Amino acid sequence: EPEVTQTPSHQVTQMGQEVILRCVPISNHLYFYWYRQILGQKVEFLVSFYNNEISEKSEIFDDQFSVERPDGSNFTLKIRSTKLEDSAMYFCASRKAGTPYEQYFGPGTRLTVT
Amino acid sequence: DQQVKQNSPSLSVQEGRISILNCDYTNSMFDYFLWYKKYPAEGPTFLISISSIKDKNEDGRFTVFLNKSAKHLSLHIVPSQPGDSAVYFCAASASTNAGKSTFGDGTTLTVKP
Numbered sequence: 001e002p003e004v005t006q007t008p009s010h011q012v013t014q015m016g017q018e019v020i021l022r023c024v025p026i027s028n029h030l031y032f033y034w035y036r037q038i039l040g041q042k043v044e045f046l047v048s049f050y051n052n053e054i055s056e057k058s059e060i061f062d063d064q065f066s067v068e069r070p071d072g073s074n075f076t077l078k079i080r081s082t083k084l085e086d087s088a089m090y091f092c093a094s095r096k097a098g099t100p101y102e103q104y105f106g107p108g109t110r111l112t113v114t
Numbered sequence: 115d116q117q118v119k120q121n122s123p124s125l126s127v128q129e130g131r132i133s134i135l136n137c138d139y140t141n142s143m144f145d146y147f148l149w150y151k152k153y154p155a156e157g158p159t160f161l162i163s164i165s166s167i168k169d170k171n172e173d174g175r176f177t178v179f180l181n182k183s184a185k186h187l188s189l190h191i192v193p194s195q196p197g198d199s200a201v202y203f204c205a206a207s208a209s210t211n212a213g214k215s216t217f218g219d220g221t222t223l224t225v226k227p
Contacts, residue, residue, distance in 0.1 A: 004157070031213055043158065043203060043217040056214050091157050101146050101213040105157030 002026045004106035006092050012112045013082055021077045021109045023092030032075045033093040033103060034067065036060070043091065049075065082113045117141045118206050120218035128226055133191040135221050137204030140185060144206035148215065149178060149189045152201045161202075162189070194225045 005024045013019050025032050034046040047057040049067055066078045075094075079086055089110050093103040119138045127133045137147075145166040150158035164171040164178045164187065171178050177190045191198055201222050205215040 033214065035217075042219040045214050045216065048214050093157075095213060101207040101215065102148065102160045102163060103213070103215060104160065105150075107155075107157050 004092055004094055004104050006090075006106035006109050008109060009107065010110045010112070012114065015084055015113055016081050019079050019082055019111060021079075021090050021092075021111070023075045023077070023106055024073055025075055025092065025094030026096070026104055027073070028096055029094035029104070030097045031055075031095045031103075032067075032069070033095075034077045035091045035093065035105075036088040037091065037108075038085075038088045046077070046090075079111075082111075084113050087111055087113045116219075117144075118204055118216050118218040120202075120204055120221050122221050123219070124222045124224070126224045126226065127194050129196055130193045133189075133194045133198065133223055133225065135189040135191075135202050135204075135223065137187050137189075137218055138185055139187075139206050141206070141208070141216075142185075143208040143210065144216075145209055146207045147178070147180060147187050148205045148207070149176075150203045150205060150217075151198075152203060152220070158203055191223075194223075196225045196227050199223055199225050 007022045032049040035043050037043045045058050047061045048055045064080045068076050089108040091108045092106040095103045148163040149161040151161045152158045162173050162176045164180050180187045201220045203220045204218040
């Protein structure tokens with residue numbers, strides 16, 4: 001059964017460093033999302049991406065964040081200058097066109113900013 | 115402004131009994147509702163959904179009920195099994211927002227053998 005994959009599973013970085021979180025969505029899916037979950041809190045929407053552009057983003061997704069689909073299979077989230085409060089689980093999700101919003105999530109990347 | 119609320123952070127039931135998880139929403143634009151299940155160290159897994167044009171959707175042991183006038187939905191699991199123990203997230207989407215889901219805080223369900 002196809003699944004969303006994410007790498008790395010755990011990333012430790014120092015404050016101020018850039019990180020890139022990688023995701024491979026399910027191959028016939030057209031809509032892509034990033035969410036995050038700070039420890040003990042709820043899952044929060046960051047950004048949605050369709051047709052090679054951002055379709056919606058939350059207030060969390062400020063200028064420090066960017067997304068890219070560089071090669072038709074990978075979907076990346078970049079944080080340019082990490083802050084302590086960026087420490088969280090980051091989940092990638094995807095869905096196919098026409099599916100009524102059922103998203104398939106990856107296992108997540110745990111980002112720890114020290 | 116929390117648009118999707120799950121007021122019970124935890125629920126404990128006996129194996130074989132019914133589990134009822136509740137969710138309330140405030141945004142009238144939401145027209146699709148989903149339940150996801152999440153185990154520790156894993157991503158959420160889609161469980162069941164319901165469109166706003168329906169008031170009930172059933173899939174095996176799982177049934178979701180929607181009361182639009184009360185802006186309330188619930189997930190019933192019958193019979194509950196120990197393997198159902200997980201965090202359950204209610205999520206809501208609007209047709210106008212590219213399928214972005216707004217999640218509730220989650221309810222931790224524990225099913226005791």
